[in-house]
Amino acid sequence: MTLAFGAIRRHPLLAMIATPEISLAVRADAPRIAAMSRDLVEQGLGWRWTPSRILRVMRDRATNVAVAREGEGISGFGIMQYKDDEAHLLLLAVDPMRRRKGIGSALMAWLETTALTAGTGCIYLEARARNAEARAFYGRLGYIEILTVRGLYSNSEDGIRIAKDLWSKPPSGG
Ligand SMILES: CC(C)(COP(=O)(O)OP(=O)(O)OC[C@H]1O[C@@H](n2cnc3c(N)ncnc32)[C@H](O)[C@@H]1OP(=O)(O)O)[C@@H](O)C(=O)NCCC(=O)NCCS
Incomplete structure (x- = not known):
């Protein structure tokens, strides 16, 4: 999937933030993305997003794996799957030292x-x-x-389903 750079620059979230470089992941990024998923998202659940699974979704035309690059490294990533009339954010994480x-926000703006x-x-x-931060x-x-x-x-851990309608107008006056 290709993106017009101008469209990303016009995204309202980017008006509020400094813009890191966001791009599609490449094969060499898979081990780092998988390790970030294991350590920052999947703690206590078992490691399902292994490097081979990350590589598999990178090859899937209906899925985008986006990374935030800083220097030689990756400071964050997000994975979104696109269906006919909705998209599903599968994973998102930012390096703890690079948060706030x-x-x-820049990864979400790119994926949106x-x-x-x-x-x-x-x-x-x-x-x-219990993920109050997220x-x-x-x-x-x-x-x-x-x-x-x-x-x-798990039997004891609830999840919250969260959604955004990108076509609805944001509330005014906020
Ligand atoms: C959730 C996460 C991706 C946010 O990444 P981030 O780069 O720190 O987010 P941003 O800097 O773009 O934050 C944007 C705004 O979100 C809110 N926010 C972000 N982290 C927050 C926190 N820990 N507590 C309260 N509000 C928070 C704030 O309003 C923030 O704006 P501000 O910094 O000007 O106050 C990151 O904390 C993370 O990787 N968490 C662990 C993995 C995870 O939970 N992933 C999501 C699973 S569904």
């Missing part, structure tokens, strides 16, 4: 712009109910919590 600098370019206006994702982050970006899914991650 707008990198997560890609979804719109593909004609998809609804984005869904799930977060752990819930605050998505709330700030205009995402709405729509459902609690009991035992989504």
Whole structure:
């Protein structure tokens, strides 16, 4: 999937933040992305997003793996899958040392712009109910919590289904 750079630069989230370089991941990024998923997202759940699975989704035309590059390294990544009329954010993480600098917002802006370019206006994702940081982050970006899914991650850990309608106008006066 190709993106018009101008479309990304016009995204409203990017008006508020310094813009790191966001691009599609390349094969060599897979081990780092998988390790970040294991350590920052999948703690306590078992490692499902291994390097080979990351490589598989990179080859999938319906999925984008985006990375934030800083120097030689990756400070964050996001994986979004596109379906006919919705997109699903599968993973998102930013290096703990690089948080609160707008990198997560820039990754989401890139992925949202890609979804719109593909004609998809609804984005869904799930977060752990106890992940207050992620819930605050998505709330700030205009995402709405729509459902609690009991035992989504394990018998004792609930998930929150979160969504954003990219075509709806943001509330005024905020
Ligand atoms: C959630 C995450 C991706 C946010 O990345 P980030 O680069 O720090 O996010 P940003 O800097 O773009 O934050 C944008 C806004 O979101 C909100 N926000 C972000 N992190 C927050 C936190 N820990 N607590 C409260 N609000 C937070 C703030 O409003 C922030 O703006 P501000 O810094 O000007 O106050 C990052 O914390 C992370 O990787 N967490 C671990 C993995 C994870 O939970 N992934 C999501 C799973 S669904």
